[in-house]
Amino acid sequence: MNKAQTMVEKILSNKIKKDVYAGDMIISPIDLAFAHDGTLPLAIEKMEEMGTTKVFNKDRVLVICDHASPSPSEKVSNVHIMMRRFARENRLNLYENGDGICHQIVLEKFSAPYKVIVGADSHTCTHGGLGAFSTGMGSTDIAAAMIYGKTWFKIPEAYKIEVNGALKHNVFSKDLFLYIAGKIGADGATYMSLEFLGSTIKDMSIESRLTMTNMAIEVGAKCGIMEGDEKTREFLRRYGREKEFKEVSPDKDAVYRDELYIVSEDVEPMIAYPHKVDNVAPVSDFAGLDIDQVCIGSCTNGRLEDLRIAAKILKGKKSKCRLVVYPASRDVLLKAIKDGLIDIFVEAGAAVCPPGCGFCIGRTIALGDGEVVLSTQNRNFKGRMGNNNAEIYLCSPATAAVSALNGKITYPEGD
Amino acid sequence: MSSEILRVFPSDINTDEIISGKYKYDELDMNKLAVHTFESIDKNFYNDARSKKDPIIVAAKNFGCGSSREQAPQVLKACGISCIIAESFARIFYRNCFNIGLPAIECNDIAEKVSKGDKLEIDFESGTIKNLTKGDIYKFKPIPEYIRKILDAGGLIPFLKNNDGF
Numbered sequence: 001m002n003k004a005q006t007m008v009e010k011i012l013s014n015k016i017k018k019d020v021y022a023g024d025m026i027i028s029p030i031d032l033a034f035a036h037d038g039t040l041p042l043a044i045e046k047m048e049e050m051g052t053t054k055v056f057n058k059d060r061v062l063v064i065c066d067h068a069s070p071s072p073s074e075k076v077s078n079v080h081i082m083m084r085r086f087a088r089e090n091r092l093n094l095y096e097n098g099d100g101i102c103h104q105i106v107l108e109k110f111s112a113p114y115k116v117i118v119g120a121d122s123h124t125c126t127h128g129g130l131g132a133f134s135t136g137m138g139s140t141d142i143a144a145a146m147i148y149g150k151t152w153f154k155i156p157e158a159y160k161i162e163v164n165g166a167l168k169h170n171v172f173s174k175d176l177f178l179y180i181a182g183k184i185g186a187d188g189a190t191y192m193s194l195e196f197l198g199s200t201i202k203d204m205s206i207e208s209r210l211t212m213t214n215m216a217i218e219v220g221a222k223c224g225i226m227e228g229d230e231k232t233r234e235f236l237r238r239y240g241r242e243k244e245f246k247e248v249s250p251d252k253d254a255v256y257r258d259e260l261y262i263v264s265e266d267v268e269p270m271i272a273y274p275h276k277v278d279n280v281a282p283v284s285d286f287a288g289l290d291i292d293q294v295c296i297g298s299c300t301n302g303r304l305e306d307l308r309i310a311a312k313i314l315k316g317k318k319s320k321c322r323l324v325v326y327p328a329s330r331d332v333l334l335k336a337i338k339d340g341l342i343d344i345f346v347e348a349g350a351a352v353c354p355p356g357c358g359f360c361i362g363r364t365i366a367l368g369d370g371e372v373v374l375s376t377q378n379r380n381f382k383g384r385m386g387n388n389n390a391e392i393y394l395c396s397p398a399t400a401a402v403s404a405l406n407g408k409i410t411y412p413e414g415d
Numbered sequence: 416m417s418s419e420i421l422r423v424f425p426s427d428i429n430t431d432e433i434i435s436g437k438y439k440y441d442e443l444d445m446n447k448l449a450v451h452t453f454e455s456i457d458k459n460f461y462n463d464a465r466s467k468k469d470p471i472i473v474a475a476k477n478f479g480c481g482s483s484r485e486q487a488p489q490v491l492k493a494c495g496i497s498c499i500i501a502e503s504f505a506r507i508f509y510r511n512c513f514n515i516g517l518p519a520i521e522c523n524d525i526a527e528k529v530s531k532g533d534k535l536e537i538d539f540e541s542g543t544i545k546n547l548t549k550g551d552i553y554k555f556k557p558i559p560e561y562i563r564k565i566l567d568a569g570g571l572i573p574f575l576k577n578n579d580g581f
């Protein structure tokens with residue numbers, strides 16, 4: 001007998017051609033496995049232990065130099081050499097210095113509804129914003145996935161997050177997710193799939209949606225997922241992949257273990273304060289706090305829409321603190337150049353850096369002792385940006401830009 | 416065989432705290448990397464761990480949240496940790512532990528019930544932990560069958576080798 005299914009149950013049932021439900025253990029084929037310079041070296045080592053460094057299918061494995069890229073040191077350069085050798089031997093697509101962050105590249109080149117994607121990076125959950133089932137794993141799991149083209153999953157229970165209504169003009173999907181993180185807590189959705197529904201999500205651009213699925217892991221979720229709709233189709237069309245579109249939606253009577261209903265009008269511009277992502281408060285609570293640096297970018301908020309929002313605020317003005325901008329990919333950078341956004345950032349005093357993870361893990365740019373930073377990234381853990389004695393606050397691109405203009409955390413008034 | 420609790424950690428210990436991301440590019444040898452384990456929390460962790468036989472660590476909720484870096488359970492293993500007991504684990508970390516053959520056990524309220532230095536005896540078959548110091552017995556959630564097979568094989572690699580794949 002067929003039972004109603006959640007989005008993730010549908011996708012995985014489709015993949016293994018058998019109806020499966022939360023709690024079932026399955027061995028599933030995967031459509032893509034990827035790893036980056038922080039995780040691939042260990043995966044290669046694990047493949048060697050398994051007795052082969054040959055991948056199952058050269059078109060379904062990607063490797064990306066993004067975390068410490070362009071290379072800041074001899075050791076990292078040698079890691080990149082090892083990655084290039086692995087890619088050459090397997091005839092894989094390798095993304096180089098300046099190509100961008102792994103998730104953004106996978107979104108542009110690969111993700112689509114109903115795909116099953118595993119990545120050796122915790123924010124692999126991002127791809128659910130395009131209706132894919134995607135999850136992060138460690139290097140051993142990814143090594144096995146690269147060799148066998150399969151992995152095991154326990155079908156996660158689902159947490160329905162339904163958001164309805166119109167967000168205020170100065171509230172963005174980042175604020176909405178931080179608000180949700182405050183409600184659910186850092187472990188509130190452990191091993192569950194966050195299934196986002198409601199009119200607010202439907203009305204959002206794909207880029208805004210991706211900001212939210214990107215952060216699913218911050219509440220412990222295995223994945224985040226959203227419906228595949230006309231906006232998904234349009235996104236795929238932009239990247240010449242419209243044919244890969246399929247509608248995704250849950251059955252009406254799908255079973256959710258938990259449910260959270262949010263009224264968009266209740267959400268304020270939010271901030272996450274050190275050192276946990278679920279330490280959230282309205283921006284107004286921290287207004288006036290001095291900051292040393294503002295960072296705009298990352299796989300959470302480094303897309304064209306984010307840069308547009310920030311540039312609109314910065315246009316013709318000067319930042320009062322250090323300002324760093326990392327577009328998420330080469331494609332984003334090129335579009336930002338064409339749109340004149342990069343001129344605005346440079347004139348505002350920003351250091352515009354080549355696409356990559358950059359500040360987010362403090363590998364190519366690190367903080368000093370006692371510094372306070374406001375960033376659009378997804379994590380504010382102690383030491384995250386390369387210094388245990390720095391304080392990281394998280395916010396939307398709008399709050400980041402307006403705060404840069406004051407050198408202090410500032411409430412975004414909006415237009 | 417009993418083992419001593421080396422340390423009891425609070426909730427939400429993340430993988431950056433276990434091993435800072437800044438080292439992972441510079442060192443692929445886990446035994447060398449392990450020197451930095453828990454560096455931002457406890458500078459003596461590595462030496463303390465190495466001075467004991469098969470020590471155990473205990474934590475409250477959501478242990479190992481954050482990055483997917485497998486170096487986190489790897490360095491704990493390289494420190495000689497024989498088992499991690501927590502009220503709950505972040506799932507990528509949990510899966511990584513078994514993949515490298517390090518048992519991770521979920522046990523309700525464990526962080527409140529035990530203290531540093533307690534000697535524990537763990538029985539995976541019956542799902543019980545005997546606290547030899549306090550004289551208490553705790554039940555833990557059985558490890559799911561498939562994961563148990565991976566653990567019994569010594570990790571995912573030997574498991575896949577024995578099975579010739581998945």
Ligand code: SF4
Binds near residue numbers: 101102103299356
């Ligand atoms: S931008 Fe940050 S969170 Fe995203 S993949 Fe890079 S390091 Fe990870």
